[in-house]
Amino acid sequence: MRVARLSSEIDFDGWRRQARTLRAQGVAPEHVIWTVEGEGDLFGEETAAPVVEPTFTVSREFVALAQSVIQHRSPERLPLLYRLLWRLREEPNLLSVVTDPDVLKASHFDQAVHRASHKMKAFVRFREVPGETEAYAAWFEPPHRVTEATAPFFARRFSGMAWSLLTPDTCAHWDGAQLSFSPGADRSQAPADDALEEAWATYFASIFNPARLNASAMQQHMPKRYWRNLPETRLIPNLIATAQERTAAMVQSAPTTPSRRTMKVALRMARDRPAEGGAPSNLEEVAAGVDVCRRCDLWRDATQGVAGEGPGRARLMFVGEQPGDQEDLAGHPFVGPAGKVLDRALAEAGVPRSETYVTNAVKHFKHEPRGKRRLHKTPDRGEVQACRWWLDAERRIVRPHVIVALGATAALSVFGKATPIAANRGQALQLPDQAQAVVTYHPSFLLRVPDEAAKAKAYAEFVEDLKLAWSLAA
């Protein structure tokens, strides 16, 4: 039998040094007794002085696991860790065999330690130290030896104040600059109360909704072992006892009648609801009307209606298909990826966008959710038809000389019938209302052409069409 002695319960370096030595000397796990300084040792011989051994490596994953597991209070943890180390040489992938009994146990220990550390971060309650300014102390009893490893968290969080964290195992202190540790303490060394605890208890009681009483969920997350150091838990028995009564009172109490003020507001809302039918006479009315439009169902999933933008007397009007994801959020037409293509092409064609009116055939973004994104969906004929009312209003108000229909949906809306792009682009077409029209690609089509040569050709044609439209409008 060999005895391996650690200087403290969480002496990881000592464990690592001795475990390496023992492993190098081939001492099997069943022949090692692990003890901690101060424990009586009844068995075996002392460890020989550490020898310089041929080093072998273990994964960083194992080191991290061992550093955590050593904080567990079970005396089994030290032999368990050595057993894992012993086996790792023959079974280098052992930690991946997550259902192996040793691995499973280590992982349970690891989880318990993490939970204890997390609960320490949650359940420590500092009290102001009487007679000092900005100095706090807390008494806490962690189920595992997590204080040393968790103290840096408190230092990062409470760096601007002095604090002491007292536990039966060890105490951590922060003076505003330095973290230090001292031996374990007892409850009497921490302040007995704090002036703010009453306010905290008031908050705890008020934030509780008696209609949702669920004491077992509370206890699952806040186990009773912690309660004696949590001042607010004193209220729990009474809160539970009166919950049902309070809920019953709320359910049974006669509802109050809405006040006269409420009725007046409801009446006003009904009266002021935007009326259908009245055709808008200026672009402000179009913008306001588009935003509350219910002529089709697209408004439901869209953020807002996006009306056209540009000077009210523009000679050239661009009509796109519909707002996209970015346009829907920003409330402006052609500001997303397709808008960037349009801007670039306009610049190349020498057309100042600020002198044109830019709008869409359909004013709300049609899409379908796909995972956490929204995919563009082409509006159907009915939606285009419903929204033509707005485009017609814009045409009537702006009276452009030339309308450029960008893509098939725009062409459908502008001409009122399907108008294929390929067959009709590159020429001036006559519209019934005196204006001329040019049909061309939609900029987002240019983004999607897979073949690079074809893409360049389509883009060049697009720029040509813009030039043509601008010259017609001049």
Next chain:
Amino acid sequence: MAVLDLKSKLAILSDAAKYDASCASSGGRKRDSLGGKGVGSTEGMGICHAYAPDGRCISLLKILLTNFCIYDCAYCINRSSSNVKRARFTLEEVVDLTLGFYKRNYIEGLFLSSGIIRSGDYTMEEMVRVAKTLREVHDFRGYIHLKLIPEASPALVLEAGLYADRVSINIELPKDESLTALAPEKDVGVIKKAMGGVRLAIEEHAPSGNGTAQPKKYVTGQSTQLIVGADEAADGDILARSESLYGSYGLKRVYYSAFSPIPDSSSRLPPQKPPLMREHRLYQADWLMRYYGFERAEIAAPGQNLDLAVDPKLAWALANRDRFPIDVNKADREMLLRIPGLGVKSVDGLVILRRQKRVRLDDLKKLCGSEKKLRPFVIADDWTPGPLGDADNLTPHLPCDAAPQQLSLF
């Protein structure tokens, strides 16, 4: 009016805030107070500092600046026509309470909401001033969640993002029609526009793709809440609304809050016990959409409700028996996630394990505590469901659902 002491104000203004389910303190940008002159840190993972007897996490000081309100939303305890006691905090009171609670380790930070007083702009300005004071005067580096007032000017809404870790606007009612009926002053269009503006601002401030630029200090996420059971919306409608919100505005979370009886309730809403089981099923369905690769349409159609007796994943499996049994040694991760009783963690463990050895039923038991629920749906090295897998009625073979438990909100 009598002057209220701080304790009475706290009681009134936290009682008024408790119908907001959100209390998460996770997902903030990592920072601590080292080298600063105050306190505070956020390290990514949220911390619940206490649990109320309703089982809900208490992570933040969740209060209203005031419960005076000019709006009259039928479901709300603070509506203008309600006879609740009213109170209003001063800026200093909120700041002192937040810092005092924080230094005693009661909370992760502040969740500040408010009734609408005077105007949306005025209210938003007051709330932003609290957050700004905490950050700039006291160098507070803990978590701040601000409720946005959608009617406030876009510039103010965006300024809130400079000081908050998370912002939220509650839609509350899943159907637009019910919002109009029950919350006459609220306008869903205004809410959506504000959410859209926040998404654009968050994306603009996000660290750029190449990773060289320092992330700019800005809010990292937004969330919302839907009330369950206050209107006629079915679970399918509610989930469709969530799906649309997640997709449109990149929300981190949609909270579902069972409509709860309130003191002094409106005659327009029937007083009843909150439908907690329904809320629980909605959270499960929401999880399936966000972490398990389910599409909303696979879970519930509009107008349809979730089964209260079985969880939505099991319901899907029972309705899609032809997809089972699934061979846990061969199936890809996506399919493993669809096995009732296997969670994300168990699936991850399973994927690691099967690179090392053939997976047996006993391994599944160790991975997820109990393999009973899995049996009809899986093939393992030493297990095929046999006739059980084809049984018409599986329910007798499955362990009963334990008493419904509220999911933790993290």
